Amino acid sequence: MAPPDQGAGLRRGPPVPLAGAPGDAGPPVGGGGVTGGAPSLQGPVQRLVTDFLELSATGIHDRLGDVAGVAVSTAEGRRPRTLAASTTLAADVDRIQFRIGVGPCLAALTSGVALHAPDLAGDDRWGDYGPQAAARGAASCYSVPVLVGDTCVAVFKVYASEVDAITPDQRATADLVAKEVSGGFALAMHLGRQASDLDDLTALLAHRRVIDLALGILMERGRVPADAAFGLLTQQSQSSNVKVHELAADVVRSIPGTSSDDLVPPYSPRDEPDAAGAVVR
Numbered sequence: 001m002a003p004p005d006q007g008a009g010l011r012r013g014p015p016v017p018l019a020g021a022p023g024d025a026g027p028p029v030g031g032g033g034v035t036g037g038a039p040s041l042q043g044p045v046q047r048l049v050t051d052f053l054e055l056s057a058t059g060i061h062d063r064l065g066d067v068a069g070v071a072v073s074t075a076e077g078r079r080p081r082t083l084a085a086s087t088t089l090a091a092d093v094d095r096i097q098f099r100i101g102v103g104p105c106l107a108a109l110t111s112g113v114a115l116h117a118p119d120l121a122g123d124d125r126w127g128d129y130g131p132q133a134a135a136r137g138a139a140s141c142y143s144v145p146v147l148v149g150d151t152c153v154a155v156f157k158v159y160a161s162e163v164d165a166i167t168p169d170q171r172a173t174a175d176l177v178a179k180e181v182s183g184g185f186a187l188a189m190h191l192g193r194q195a196s197d198l199d200d201l202t203a204l205l206a207h208r209r210v211i212d213l214a215l216g217i218l219m220e221r222g223r224v225p226a227d228a229a230f231g232l233l234t235q236q237s238q239s240s241n242v243k244v245h246e247l248a249a250d251v252v253r254s255i256p257g258t259s260s261d262d263l264v265p266p267y268s269p270r271d272e273p274d275a276a277g278a279v280v281r
Contacts, residue, residue: 018248052184053154054084059155060177061086063171068138068161071092074154075109090159093138102126103133104143105155112152114175118164139163142171144178148186156181207245212250217255 053072061070069090073082080098085091097103103126104115117123120141121134121231133141138159146154158174160166211233218229233251 057084067158103129108143211248214251
C-alpha cells in the first residue's frame with residue numbers, strides 16, 4: 001500500500017534545483033568529528049560545483065533504482081542548503097528537516113558519518129522530523145556524507161517509500177558514489193577556481209593596459225621618465241583615495257578622440273557573442 005501524500009512526488013524528471021528557495025536552508029552546523037562546513041563558494045566556482053551536484057543527485061537515483069528520491073545538500077559557510085533533488089518528495093522532506101532544525105542530514109553534516117533510519121515514523125532521534133517525513137511519504141532514509149579530506153562538503157540523502165526498503169547493496173552503492181563524488185567535487189572546485197583566477201588575470205591585464213597608456217601620456221606631457229610618471233599617479237592615488245587604474249583611465253579619457261574601446265581588454269577566447277552579437281563576459 002502506497003504511503004500517504006506521495007502523488008507526483010515520485011515521478012522523476014530533471015533534478016529539482018533548490019538553492020535559494022524559501023525553506024531550503026537550515027541552521028548553522030557545528031563542529032564534530034570533521035571540519036563542519038564547505039568552503040564559501042562564489043562566481044564560477046559556485047556555478048560549476050552546483051551544476052555538478054545537481055547532476056549527481058539524478059545520477060545516484062539512476063544507479064540505486066527503486067527509491068523515492070535523492071537530495072543533495074552542502075554546508076557552504078557552515079549553513080546547510082539543499083541544492084537539488086531528483087524528486088519533489090525528496091525536496092519536500094528536506095524542507096521538513098530544515099524547518100524543524102534537526103535530522104539525519106544535519107547530523108551527517110556535523111559528524112561526517114553515514115546514518116541509516118530504516119523506520120522514520122518510529123524513529124525518535126530527531127524529534128518530530130521522523131513522523132513528519134514519514135507522513136510526507138519517506139518511510140526510510142539513508143544519509144551519506146561526501147568528504148574531501150577532513151571536511152564534509154555535502155550529504156546525499158536517499159529516501160524510500162517503505163520501511164527498511166533501502167537495501168544493504170543500495171547503501172553500499174551510495175557509499176561508493178559518495179567517494180566518487182568527493183573526487184569530482186574537489187576537481188570541480190579546482191577547475192572553478194582556475195576559471196576565477198583567469199577572470200582576475202584578465203581584469204589585471206586590462207588595468208595594466210590602461211595604466212601603460214596613461215604613463216605614456218604623462219611621460220609625453222611632462223617630459224619625464226616612466227618611474228616619475230608612475231610616481232605622479234601613485235601620489236595622486238594616495239592623496240585622493242582613488243585607485244591607480246581609475247586615475248589612469250581618467251588620464252586616457254582626457255585625450256581628444258579617445259574612445260571607451262581604449263579602456264577595455266582585447267577579445268578573449270572565453271568571450272562569447274550573444275544572439276545580438278554583443279560580447280558576453
